[in-house]
Amino acid sequence: MNRIQELEILAARIRKTILAEMAGTGAGHVGGSMSMADVLAVLYGEVMQIDPANPHWEKRDRMVVSKGHCGPALYAALAERGYFPRTWIPTVNQPGTHLPSHCDKNRVPGVDMTTGSLGQGMSTALGLAWGLRYQHNSATVYLILGDGECDEGQVWEGALFASTQKLGNVIAFIDRNEKQLDGYTKDICDVGDLRTKFEDFGWYSQEVDGHDITAMLKAIENANAREGQPSMIVLHTIKGKDCPFAEGVFYNHHMTMSPDQIEQAQQFLDQKIARLQEEI
Template structure:
């Protein structure tokens, strides 16, 4: 898929809603999971898999593909939902999340799941591996990009700042780093644990080209990703200002919604609301 295959905003909005619904069903099938931080990055995934990334779902190992490192590997269910909807594997795999024998573990594993480019879960390490992939693409003379998604709490890891220094020095213009600035981490608010302050200014000072957008607004996310693709001098960091639990009020309103029990009324209402939203969206587009 190339940039010319970019979905329209309406199509992408439906795609995002479908990713959100399948994420809810996926975590819902297990009854618990990392739902808050999966929901906050749905728009980023809808944009990336809605035409920004050059990929071929029928050939997940295509050597000329763009790559994604989901460094916040606990958000695997959202990525699995996007991959299943793109046809990398059957949708019914989603109901096997984190169960014995599954191809979909709670954290991303590139040896188990078609379409997963890097194994992640130990926070911070995805920054280094994404830099390695971007460097390798350049050394191979490929005009390809690597996309990296980290959390904001993940930036507590010193390793991330080593990567933030390395990429601009080595002019990794094919690397785009999306920071999910949902302002919460596992056990509280990021500002109370290690305050990141003005992240865009920090990355700018490290030598990155930057954008700071509403990360749950598809149009803004797409615009920033297109700007990243046009950038010719610096790696690009997009600060996604998001809501942990975005798009699902029952989850967003839970103060500590990093890893939650998702069953009963909460699950039923969330899934019904998403199904109604999709029916309305699809009704409006036909």
């Protein structure tokens, strides 16, 4: 099987699991969860040094999903890698669950940082990176930000800190789906050219199609080749990607969904997986 196709299949499976997680309540942050599924497939399927049987392994790479409301996407990736039983999947955001709606390191094996207050994931990820370097631990910290989240001043304070401290053990991504809770980012607080901005703040900065597995792998390879400089990869994505009832819908940040919509979306993903398997 072609490795790229394997990762594309993993991304589709992550999207199916996201839908299964949201089926319990019939609602969730589907838009941004779907747009980041491909980068999660790349990181958890190919790039990150991890051990699902030992989530607290000291040498593991760390992940901080700063856009913590998209916890279901991270949970789906962790479930696909076997961090916890799939019987937890239907319980997301319900009483007594191990899987609250936002990323929670105290409840979810494999989650390295609790997040959800937007902007703060930048600071905590950089704190992890600084601490790892201080301990002479060669692990890499991966950080995923939302583009709407980049309205927060804390993101830019962190950007200055990382470049000043030469935190070369940080590789960050921006899920640039061009939308936030109640509209397009350009209409709410226009952040402009994020790649150039981070470059101006001293980061090694790239931008690629966030649904192109090959392009993301190459960008991460480029980032790993840099020394003494944090890396930013701006991912151009589609909010609600590969979810028929969400992709192309204006208000698709948080949505309610019917059992029929979920079933049809999962069938769509099953068909995509079948096509990819036929191409092998």
